[in-house]
Amino acid sequence: MDTSVGLELWVKEIHQNTTGLSFKVEKTLFSGQSRFQKVDIVQTYGHGIMLLNDGIIMLSERDEFIYHEMIAHVPLFVHPSPKQVLVIGGGDGGTVREIMKHPGVERVVMVEIDELVVNACRTHLSSVSCEMDNPRVELCIEDGTEYVDNTQEIFDVVIVDSTDPVGPGAVLFSRPFYEKISAILGPDGIMITQAESPFYDHDIQRTMLLNQRPFFKKLQLYLFSTLTYPGGLWSFGYASKGICPIGDFDPDRVETSDISTRYYNPKIHIAAFALPNFVSENLEDI
Numbered sequence: 001m002d003t004s005v006g007l008e009l010w011v012k013e014i015h016q017n018t019t020g021l022s023f024k025v026e027k028t029l030f031s032g033q034s035r036f037q038k039v040d041i042v043q044t045y046g047h048g049i050m051l052l053n054d055g056i057i058m059l060s061e062r063d064e065f066i067y068h069e070m071i072a073h074v075p076l077f078v079h080p081s082p083k084q085v086l087v088i089g090g091g092d093g094g095t096v097r098e099i100m101k102h103p104g105v106e107r108v109v110m111v112e113i114d115e116l117v118v119n120a121c122r123t124h125l126s127s128v129s130c131e132m133d134n135p136r137v138e139l140c141i142e143d144g145t146e147y148v149d150n151t152q153e154i155f156d157v158v159i160v161d162s163t164d165p166v167g168p169g170a171v172l173f174s175r176p177f178y179e180k181i182s183a184i185l186g187p188d189g190i191m192i193t194q195a196e197s198p199f200y201d202h203d204i205q206r207t208m209l210l211n212q213r214p215f216f217k218k219l220q221l222y223l224f225s226t227l228t229y230p231g232g233l234w235s236f237g238y239a240s241k242g243i244c245p246i247g248d249f250d251p252d253r254v255e256t257s258d259i260s261t262r263y264y265n266p267k268i269h270i271a272a273f274a275l276p277n278f279v280s281e282n283l284e285d286i
């Protein structure tokens with residue numbers, strides 16, 4: 001996770017053995033090993049507190065609002081009336097925090113495989129995990145695929161806030177998993193998936209959308225910027241049986257809501273779906 005440079009401590013994430021991201025660390029707040037992964041929480045200089053799973057940066061307090069606002073508010077402002085929401089992964093609680101800003105959401109079920117992530121973030125990352133005790137939130141410590149296999153419930157929005165497609169996160173990018181999610185979504189249902197880097201992960205993005213294609217009529221990627229993931233540009237996948245992220249989006253719903261955001265707004269919502277040619281050309285036959 002960290003490397004010493006002289007007497008200084010740095011977090012250094014090497015990506016695909018070709019590039020790296022470094023952040024200067026003041027001190028380690030937590031370090032633990034679960035059955036699934038190593039979990040580290042560090043206090044950085046300039047980027048607030050940072051969570052790493054297996055040495056991969058999950059979030060920093062400096063920019064996590066962008067990721068969490070874009071993963072949550074895009075589907076919640078497109079779905080006509082989201083009441084039941086399922087989050088798979090997302091153990092830090094940031095996605096749940098943003099969902100809880102929507103008063104119409106009656107219940108969020110968060111299914112996280114690793115209790116260590118949830119507990120460490122409750123203790124050391126309260127700015128992110130602050131809504132985990134909200135009575136509308138139900139936490140299940142379970143593999144997301146097992147949960148979707150066994151649940152009898154129907155959800156309005158499913159958000160797959162997963163790690164990369166390695167280790168326990170790999171199944172969250174698979175075709176059988178997407179088939180099960182489509183079965184537990186209502187007719188207006190929307191699924192959002194963490195869709196990796198447009199620069200480094202175009203093969204993953206293609207495979208992810210090809211795996212979703214049989215079960216969803218509308219499939220689109222949307223983009224946002226990040227300070228702490230390789231390449232600085234990242235993406236989410238939008239999938240639905242018919243509801244369109246632009247055509248069915250009413251900017252007035254955002255303007256008249258009391259929801260306060262630092263990145264998300266109606267113009268960003270629409271602009272996020274405009275893809276540069278190098279991204280859309282990779283996906284145009286799907």
Ligand code: SAM
Nearest residue numbers: 058089090091113114117143144162163168169
């Ligand atoms: N924003 C993050 C990133 O860097 O991509 C992802 C945030 S969140 C910490 C991802 C969570 O997904 C992790 O805590 C991990 O334990 C969880 N996860 C991975 N595989 C899972 C599975 N099969 N079922 C449920 N949760 C899973």
